[in-house]
Amino acid sequence: MVTEATASQDVHATAPGEDLSGLTAAASRFAADITFADLDAEVRHLSKRCLIDGLGVMLAGSEQPGMAALEAFIAGEGGTGVSRMLGAAARRLPATRAALWAGTAGHAMDWDDTQLAEGPGRPYGLLMHPTVPPLAAALAVSDLVATEEGKPVGGERFFTAFNAGFEVACKIAEAINPDHYMRGFHTSGTIGTFAAATTAAKLLGLDAAGIARTLGVAASMAAGIRAGFGTMTKPLHVGRAAENGVTAALLVRQGFTANEEALDGKWGYLAVAGPGGEPSLVRERFGKPFTMASPGVSIKPYPSGVLTHPSMDALLFLLREAGLAPDDIARVTLRAGRNVLGPIRYRIAKTELEGKFSFAFLLAAIVLRGRCGKAEFTDAFVASPACQAMQQRVETAFDQQIEDMGWDRIRSRVVVETKDGRTLERWADENYRGSPHNPLSDAEVEGKFRDCAAGLLDAAGVDALLQSIWNSDGLDDAGVLLEQLSWRK
Incomplete structure (x- = not known):
């Protein structure tokens, strides 16, 4: 270490x-x-x-x-x-x-x-x-x-x-x-x-x-x-x-x-x-x-640092299991060691680029939207009053117990306090989604591609490009990939 x-x-x-x-x-x-x-x-x-x-x-x-x-x-x-x-x-x-x-x-x-x-x-x-x-x-x-x-x-x-x-x-x-x-x-x-x-x-x-x-x-x-x-x-x-x-x-x-x-x-x-x-x-x-x-x-399910993903999933699953809505949340606290907290540098994100390195934003997006993908990573959403207000309710805390477990995996736990006085906790899964221990399926990888291509390529174009990539080792001309990726004049 x-x-x-x-x-x-x-x-x-x-x-x-x-x-x-x-x-x-x-x-x-x-x-x-x-x-x-x-x-x-x-x-x-x-x-x-x-x-x-x-x-x-x-x-x-x-x-x-x-x-x-x-x-x-x-x-x-x-x-x-x-x-x-x-x-x-x-x-x-x-x-x-x-x-x-x-x-x-x-x-x-x-x-x-x-x-x-x-x-x-x-x-x-x-x-x-x-x-x-x-x-x-x-x-x-x-x-x-x-x-x-x-x-x-x-x-x-x-x-x-x-x-x-x-x-x-x-x-x-x-x-x-x-x-x-x-x-x-x-x-x-x-x-x-x-x-x-x-x-x-x-x-x-x-x-x-x-x-x-x-x-x-x-x-x-x-x-x-x-x-x-x-x-x-x-x-x-x-x-x-x-x-x-x-x-x-x-x-x-x-x-x-x-x-x-x-x-x-x-x-x-x-x-x-x-x-x-x-x-x-x-x-x-x-x-x-x-x-x-x-x-x-x-392969990342979220467009942010991989160190953040287990915590985001933990909060997502906790909210789903408890049936909590944004208005139910009084406070969210993420507890982790230095390997997770250190690189994530922004307390409150003002832009989507800062949001990639702000647990306040990433967890606020999960609370508000139940997802955190291409549509959430915009300056408009990050700066919105609802997002800025929710970020104020999200905190991080160093946890010596988690630190002492070592840095061989990404470890954290989320604590949610509700407005009606409940405190709910969930540990992040060390075998987080997207890791080799819990990989995205081929269909999920394709689904991520479709999210990336949304608004840029039509459905037929996406299907043709995916077929070319799956057959890419047999292509006579690898340059066809650039042609199929083209969405601008």
Whole structure:
């Protein structure tokens, strides 16, 4: 478990005798050697679920308020258009900007999937969002490669590159000291850069040495700090991860040099940004098993941080079982440890972006609407008098008993006080909905996609796109996904 003592260590320190070598080489060899045949039926099925989820949240995110400013920035930059813009396939952008756009959209609602930890001392649910960075890179670079080669990128090639980036990043996230996140780095922005870099390099046909150099360039571009949570900057972290990963691969293809051991050693990424880490946990385990399969990923039922979901469900189920209406509620108190309360920073949310990191808003939405989805995450609903008033009735409290249970799971309990004097309690289910221990069904994943697509694609378009994704490994042209995702001129 991360402690205050570990958080005060020198950022450049490594433990005596700590072996930080060999991770870059192992990651690069894995990415260079992986073929579609290495993906078994389980990984292929899970990949399709991740694609449905990732493309869905990209679609929903492409209409979020912050995207207007990003679109104006991209338009002002210009450049040679080779890659289709997600949501507006008639528009072509430079591959780096197409990746920036898709990656930012994919995290704009904080609804993308979450990697689970498996190593000792790793706080559960605090690694990275693994799908969007490599998926954004795969979409953008596939278009670039298709233009250069004069033929489309097929589903097997697209699938393999996506999985290469997904797996490399998840293993790096597992290896790095968890103090990386606790100090304030946003792992999806930092480690996500390595995901996009690996996927881009694989699609561009770079060999193991080229992928190692790409990771070397990416290591000097990987960024994102948690101070941006609750603002438009947080999703930009993931967009920049995708853009920087593509940039790194394209630079290396042009002959750009970099340290081929940039994840390793005294001044490598793990030592500097961790500090330290345990490459031995993962160095010989790339694809053995694939992280996507074990310990797995969480597909989010709610567009907020995964740490909030068990508590939201606990309140939802308690209200249903007790038959309580909003006017019955006098007070709601959420009791949890630091791993749950610490990252959720806003006492009262004034905007939907703040709402993603405000238990007052998230639980108020459950009370008022009995749900918390795309329709609730709007500035208008967050700022409404009813929502602001209900937020005032929601509090959080540190609970030492829950803290002492450890951070290996997301633990909390909700306490509801009613206006007629009753006090009702419910513990959150450690096997929360969406986790690998209690996964959303395929139908529920499709249902989430339909929610994301609401108002953007018609029912026939959604059905056709879902069919394409379920058959994506057999597509002759993976670019059809971008065409079917288009909802704008």
